[in-house]
Amino acid sequence: xxxxxxxxxxxxxxxxxxxxxxxxxxxxxxxxxxxxxxxxxxxxxxxxxxxxxxxxxxxxxxxxxxxxxxxxxxxxxxxxxxxxxxxxxxxxxxxxxxxxxxxxxxxxxxxxxxxxxxxxxxxxxxxxxxxxxxxxxxxxxxxxxxxxxxxxxxxxxxxxxxxxxxxxxxxxxxxxxxxxxxxxxxxxxxxxxxxxxxxxxxxxxxxxxxxxxxxxxxxxxxxxxxxxxxxxxxxxxxxxxxxxxxxxxxxxxxxxxx
Numbered sequence: 001x002x003x004x005x006x007x008x009x010x011x012x013x014x015x016x017x018x019x020x021x022x023x024x025x026x027x028x029x030x031x032x033x034x035x036x037x038x039x040x041x042x043x044x045x046x047x048x049x050x051x052x053x054x055x056x057x058x059x060x061x062x063x064x065x066x067x068x069x070x071x072x073x074x075x076x077x078x079x080x081x082x083x084x085x086x087x088x089x090x091x092x093x094x095x096x097x098x099x100x101x102x103x104x105x106x107x108x109x110x111x112x113x114x115x116x117x118x119x120x121x122x123x124x125x126x127x128x129x130x131x132x133x134x135x136x137x138x139x140x141x142x143x144x145x146x147x148x149x150x151x152x153x154x155x156x157x158x159x160x161x162x163x164x165x166x167x168x169x170x171x172x173x174x175x176x177x178x179x180x181x182x183x184x185x186x187x188x189x190x191x192x193x194x195x196x197x198x199x200x201x202x203x204x205x206x207x208x209x210x211x212x213x214x215x216x217x218x219x220x221x222x223x224x225x226x227x228x229x230x231x232x233x234x235x236x237x238x239x240x241x242x243x244x245x246x247x248x249x250x251x252x253x254x255x256x257x258x
Contacts, residue, residue, distance in 0.1 A: 043187060046209045049180035050216060053173060057220040060169045063162040064227035071234050073108035074159075078241065081106045085115060089252055094123055110155050114242050117151030118144050118249045137257050144253055148246050155242065159235050163228065170224035177217015184210025 081100070088097035100106070101116035125140045188207050 043183070043209070046180055046183045046187070046213065049176060049183065049213055053176055053180075053213075053216045053220050056169045056173055056176070057223075060166055060220065060224040060227065063165055064223075064231070067162060067227075067231050070108060071159075071231070071238075074110050074238065077106045077109040078111040081109045081112050082245075085112075094119065094126075098123060110159065110238050110242055111245050113155045114148060114151045114245055115249055118148040118246070118253070121147035122253055140257065141250065141253060145250060148249065152242050152246060156235070156239055159238055163231055163235070166224045166228040166231070170221050170228055173221035173224065174217045177213045177215075177220075180213025180217070181210040184208070184213055 085097050085100055088094075088100060098116065098119045101112045101119060106112040121144050122140070125143060184207065187209060
């Protein structure tokens with residue numbers, strides 16, 4: 001619910017930015033051009049392309065704000081989680097470490113998810129061994145490694161949620177804008193054919209549509225590509241942290257079973 005509120009706030013804020021931008025009326029030597037009036041005069045197809053670009057923009061900004069919020073929470077919670085779980089493990093308090101890893105206080109922590117999976121699997125094998133179903137030492141370690149690997153893969157997949165949509169929007173938005181540009185040029189030539197001349201009045205509306213669609217496509221694509229590269233770099237950092245934590249946890253289990 002908290003993440004949904006952040007994402008909704010981001011989309012509302014971005015919508016306000018779009019409204020402010022469309023409310024600007026640039027002045028020209030021959031008068032003023034109102035962008036809102038220009039959108040109202042667009043053809044159905046060109047307006048449909050603009051609406052698609054607006055939706056893509058709102059979606060990309062919403063995903064970016066939600067992911068940035070989630071990543072910041074993951075980083076801060078993992079930073080607080082690591083020393084506390086390390087202290088429990090150093091003192092041999094396995095159950096306390098498992099309980100700490102499962103609390104809502106660290107629900108965003110990527111380290112807590114990975115470490116919790118390993119601790120729970122190791123604890124399960126310990127209880128199974130106490131019940132007479134003990135596995136060999138190497139088998140226990142292999143089971144724990146596989147459990148940690150599964151948790152790491154699931155956590156990495158969860159961190160990437162929505163990131164691919166940013167890449168898709170960043171790569172396709174310019175082409176969607178180009179489609180609108182082509183439609184605007186077609187309208188310009190249609191205006192020439194209707195008027196029977198090539199005066200500026202015959203082509204101005206179509207050229208305006210073409211330029212606006214091009215600008216919208218770039219306006220949508222550039223932030224999406226920026227956010228995609230930024231968030232991807234942060235995911236790579238989280239993956240390194242999870243790999244390091246996995247290695248340290250396996251080393252701990254090796255020492256404990258020796």
